[in-house]
Amino acid sequence: MNDLAHLPSGLADRLRAIVGDAGLVTDAHAREPFETDWRGQYHGKAALVVKPASTAEVAAVVKALSDARVAIVPQGGNTSMCGGATPDESGTQVIVNLSRMNKVRAVDAANNTMTVEAGCVLAELQRVAAGADRLFPLSLGAEGSCEIGGNLSTNAGGTGVLRYGNTRELVLGLEVVLPDGRVWNGLRGLRKDNTGYDLKHLFVGAEGTLGIITAAVLKLFPRPRAMATAMAAIDGPEQAVTLLGKLREACGDRITAFEYLPRICVDLVLKHIPNTRDPLSEPYPAYVLVELSDNADAATANATLEEALGSAVEEGLVRDAALASSDAQRLALWGLRENISEAQKQDGVSIKHDVAVPVSRVPELYALAGKALAEKYPDIRIVAFGHVGDGNIHYNCSKSERQAAEEFFRQAADVNHIVYDVVQSLGGSISAEHGLGQLKRDEIKRYKDPLELELMRNIKKTLDPHGIMNPGKVL
């Protein structure tokens, strides 16, 4: 309990009066899971964890903390990839965890929207949408525990972006508690609204540094009736980009997933993950996992994808392909993609890069970064895979078997710069979908236009003049 000493006198009582005992986590041991990120890479220390259960409570909590100039760390499911929701080590910051705000306020099927609170778990929202015969297309690895407020604050990406866009594109309206505790009610469910500056896009992706998102109006989509899924063997990233173009020409936006896996990814999964098997009868240099979603029946969907891939085989672009003919086969193909991170982890430590370039420049990314790394670190193993359809590659580097982990990590800053410099030269981004958080807060200064950083700082100062919202993140 003694960390409360870090709080101005009377503040804990004021907070308790707002959220009650159920909304306060004061015990040091109970606080721990909130103070550490899920990968165990960031360990902070908070004065207190507050868990408000309504927008009014969030507003009152923020007002109290703002009055006392106490720094606030907004937190959802705590699944940040870059320490975005972890407090610093001072013990003076207060975590405001939104998990108790988990109501679906409304589902409007005719408007294709649902209004949800920040603490709703993503997978639960997918189910709610399905229950209304609609699709909420945001889908990502952490969906079983991440919360929509965090998805919104980090503009989460995932596997549905090719067709449906990032979280930013899935939101029509927001409710936000501002850094002074006032509530901006922008919960509009409108497809068109041109009445001034679009404030919601400031808060989406701001990683909690401009306010706390408490609720949102999210877009829903017609639920696809059929999926067709295939693994296509190709020669490399250049063929992947060409194939993507051909498939979109043939099938339009029914192509809803297009994931690239070089052979090393398949090898790692086969080696470390039980019950997996090579997708084709012999190994190939690389693969794309393609999925087509349609409102027609399954047979038509399969035929469309089969025909498109067949024509690519005839052209010599695709060397072989396997079409899933059952749900089990579909899941097996996706398993090869989704288990890469886990397999890579079991195989040893790695230096990870979540980068994006224009889709047309993905082959150059592979060629240039591969060459630059090989010259300096001939033993490094490049395990680079991902959302080619979005130009978003998880350009991971695993250590060689003979190298010690410590030695490998000493190279991390240099490896980062080699990769990021290539990304920069291709007009890319050093954080495609994970955000900046603490992890890339300083690195971004090397790559972003100082004028853009200045504009960001000016906006931060305008909305949060006392700098209490998630300090030490992003900027």
Add this chain to the structure above:
Amino acid sequence: MNDLAHLPSGLADRLRAIVGDAGLVTDAHAREPFETDWRGQYHGKAALVVKPASTAEVAAVVKALSDARVAIVPQGGNTSMCGGATPDESGTQVIVNLSRMNKVRAVDAANNTMTVEAGCVLAELQRVAAGADRLFPLSLGAEGSCEIGGNLSTNAGGTGVLRYGNTRELVLGLEVVLPDGRVWNGLRGLRKDNTGYDLKHLFVGAEGTLGIITAAVLKLFPRPRAMATAMAAIDGPEQAVTLLGKLREACGDRITAFEYLPRICVDLVLKHIPNTRDPLSEPYPAYVLVELSDNADAATANATLEEALGSAVEEGLVRDAALASSDAQRLALWGLRENISEAQKQDGVSIKHDVAVPVSRVPELYALAGKALAEKYPDIRIVAFGHVGDGNIHYNCSKSERQAAEEFFRQAADVNHIVYDVVQSLGGSISAEHGLGQLKRDEIKRYKDPLELELMRNIKKTLDPHGIMNPGKVL
């Protein structure tokens, strides 16, 4: 030439040194088309019209004007529906017209993007995209003369929003000259980039009050291979919303247009526009114009739409339907929709409202606004039609034949409030796609949360501390 007297001494020479004689319009007569909006409703007076031909010229011009604290009116094709690009009457403001900046800088078909300058005419960009076998889906009445910088600054809507979103959703990157003359280069062609606040969304829809957009990276899409177009007769707005849901269930996002026309619209077009004919053998209370776009062949597209409409006929939801069997028939159906404004104009004066509500509440909009207007103005003729799929209704009111235009217009403010109050009660927007400009700058104060207006003003002050960018618009 004497209006130059309104400019601080030496400024005209400084501007001439930047843009040359070809870039200055000083003659009062030559200035006129720039000082008046296309509908002739706003008549301003500018000190000068400057037409820079490059980003560097725009930057230097803005720097010169900013140094002298001279107000700037950014202008593209000058097709604003709300006086957004017209100067005030002081004769002291300078119009910066972007029409000479009309280069397509790059088309990247593999990335599905094109990089274009602000002065490119929209229809030309549609052609450029088609030339690369891609679709640029923004489409609206003024497309032959409006410029993309204006489309971006007003977040233009149009007929493709149901499937492709507003202009905001079509932009990946921006280049903006800030109010102090510095250039923010945010011309990124990335689908994913989570490295801080999303500044582009501040400038999109800001109607030139935060800076001048000089170039943009726009999204392209697979070009549909086939269209199926039909006019379906229904009973009213409730049936329209139900039908939209059913068609999207059956055809998914292949439904790319869904426009609602009550019978009065068809009557007006048939009366005033030559070579038009009733779409079905007898008149019905209302219609929807439905279009399906697909990458399959035309026969499949037609069969899909026919089957979906057939099932709606069986249910009694659709009373009759005509499917276009040729391009000529397709254009004839679209002509009924696209000529409504012209027919209404020829029929006499009207009070127009570009409003949006959640799609599910469109029937209530018709019922409540219709009832409230009928009670107070029993003779008023409601000509309300539009993009039901976006909840965006052009809720226009025509005067009765017996009423004088002047008397009718005296009621305008009251009629506006009746309609806008209903829109507000339904969670709607009083400007769906046209923006605020001068027209609704004051009206919006009645309907928008004061906190949201305060946030907008704070952002304006931060980015444009001297208030020189398009003053008197939006805020």
